[in-house]
Amino acid sequence: MRTIRTLPALLACGLLAGCVTPLDISNYQKVGIARMQGNRAFVPDPAFSQPAYFNISPQEVASSFGHLCQANYNCTYFADEDAYYLLQNFGAVPALSVRSHAVAIVDGRTGKLLKSPAKP
Incomplete structure (x- = not known):
């Protein structure tokens, strides 16, 4: 009887995880x-x-580092309490975190590039 109740719960969790x-x-x-x-x-x-x-504005980040987003992709900018994150083609490519998906990460206090894009 217990397995009958558990099966629908597992199926529901699996469907939700896929969404x-x-x-x-x-x-x-x-x-x-x-x-x-x-x-x-x-x-x-x-x-x-x-x-x-933050000593650097979003416009300054875009002006200084926007060129790192290349080709015909859109570049979406996010920020947390430490940095700005430039995400190329946001939403189209699955990733585990903003930090790992970012093309560039810019320190909000100094304007220094913390992570530059991977070289081809």
Whole structure:
């Protein structure tokens, strides 16, 4: 009798697991997006609240490091309490974390590049 109740619960968990996106952005704020087709202009997210101790603005990050997102991909910018993260083609490629998926990571306090893109 117990196995009969357990089986539907396992099936439900399996179905739910298949619907969960592998990239968790709950600890990050969306900063903005740069559409790589056309003029590649950075469009800030109006809901982004820059931490007071960040010395570099999202526009400065886009101006200095936006070229690291290449080809015809969109580049979505996120931030946490430490850094900005540039994610190329966000949502199209599964990844385990923002940090591992980021094309570039820029320190919000210094503007220094912490992770540069992998060389081909």
